[in-house]
Amino acid sequence: METANMERAVDVKLRSTIIHPGQPADKHTLQAKGVIIEKAGNLYLRFEEKQNGQIIRTTVKLGDEEALIMRNGAVQMRLPFSIGTPRPGTYGNGPAMFNLLVKTRELQMNTDKAGAAGDFHVHYELHADGALLGTYKLQISFMEGLK
Secondary structure (H helix, E strand, C coil): CCCCCEEEEEEEEEEEEEECCCCCCEEEEEEEEEEEEEECCEEEEEEEEEECCEEEEEEEEECCCEEEEEEEECEEEEEEEEECCCEEEEEEECCEEEEEEEEEEEEEEEECCCCCEEEEEEEEEEEECCEEEEEEEEEEEEEECCC
16 A cells, blocks of 8 residues: 655755864855655655755755755765764765764754644764764754745
8 A cells, every 4th residue: 555745845944053173153044945745754855955056955854863864966965863873974075975973962853733844953063084073053944835
């Protein structure tokens, strides 16, 4: 028996704060059109962004105990989040690919009952080769929009 995937158009607002050791905080905001998909009891947020004229497709598996950000296109990235459990991730730009360790400090997901609007917040550290690359705070808000 097959179940239909529920897909809705949403407006996405992403706010990120990046703190590299010894440097001031770097803040970014992105607004995009995307879709929220319910599949097998999980919520997935998909949207695209342009960076230096190239497209990056982002999928976020939303959760408050475990979550995952996957980016494909001009940037290749896989960041799994789990409170209390460091997880291996990857980042690539062009031919270079780097292994990362993701240490999640905070993870929170709130949605309305229909799953048409919500807020996702994650605060994490990225490490490579035993060194701290930076501390990241990411907030993604989405609200049902028009397709």
